[in-house]
Amino acid sequence: MSAPYGLLAEFATADLLLEAVRRARANGCRQVEAYAPFAVDGLAEALGFRSHAVQAWTFAGAVAGGLGTYLLQWYSAVIDYPLNIGGRPLNSWPSFIPPTFELAVLGAAFAAVLSMLIANGLPRLVHPLFGAPEFDLASRNRFFLCLRASDPTYHVGRSRQMLDDLHPLLLREVAA
Structure with missing residues (x-):
């Protein structure tokens, strides 16, 4: 045995x-x-x-998704390919908010599922x-x-x- x-x-x-x-x-x-x-x-x-590891990883996923999306949009609009259309500022942060929110939620969901699977x-x-x-x-x-x-x-x-x-x-x- x-x-x-x-x-x-x-x-x-x-x-x-x-x-x-x-x-x-x-x-x-x-x-x-x-x-x-x-x-x-x-x-x-x-x-x-x-343990509250799943909650911590979910928050980290949300921050990473949101921050990464915002920085990607900022870099592409301000540094890499600046276009002055209609006199608007290059760093037009209000237009960056919807995708930033969506990808923060997506990052949180992926992190939550992955951390739950690992924890279990x-x-x-x-x-x-x-x-x-x-x-x-x-x-x-x-x-x-x-x-x-x-x-x-x-x-x-x-x-x-x-x-x-x-x-x-x-x-x-x-x-x-």
């Missing part, structure tokens, strides 16, 4: 999953994964998500949990908690006992 990926526990309700996550975090586990068929209030906070570790076509026959219920009506074996506090016996005290429907070791 290959190296273990972690310990998978199946719960019937979202409240039981939330309690299991809180108990695991209270016992020092830091690499805890939770899977639910719908959004569970308080689950992200219980798992310890505090996607695309990942094969995951060790896909080998568990019951795991397909995570998208229908069951709630799963996985304690990763790569966590420094992970110990098969203690972790199994901690999860067993919560009376899961299933408790299984998953191979990597």
Whole structure:
């Protein structure tokens, strides 16, 4: 058998999953994964998500798109190919605003999608949990908690006992 990926526990309700996550975090586990068929209030906070990397990258994409567009228009109208048409100034910034806004939105959208994919570790076509026959219920009506074996506090016996005290429907070791 290959190296273990972690310990998978199946719960019937979202409240039981939330309690299991809180108990695991209270016992020092830091690499805890939770899977639910719908959004569970308080689950992200219980798992310890505090990062705002997607928002920061989205803002950076918007700034880069907007600034790049504005500078491209300014350079082409003022430096590279200046045309004095109708006595208007070369740096006619009001006419630069619509494309600047549009490409700022486009840059933000691209950055948001790309940073979300990177933060989620996607695309990942094969995951060790896909080998568990019951795991397909995570998208229908069951709630799963996985304690990763790569966590420094992970110990098969203690972790199994901690999860067993919560009376899961299933408790299984998953191979990597």
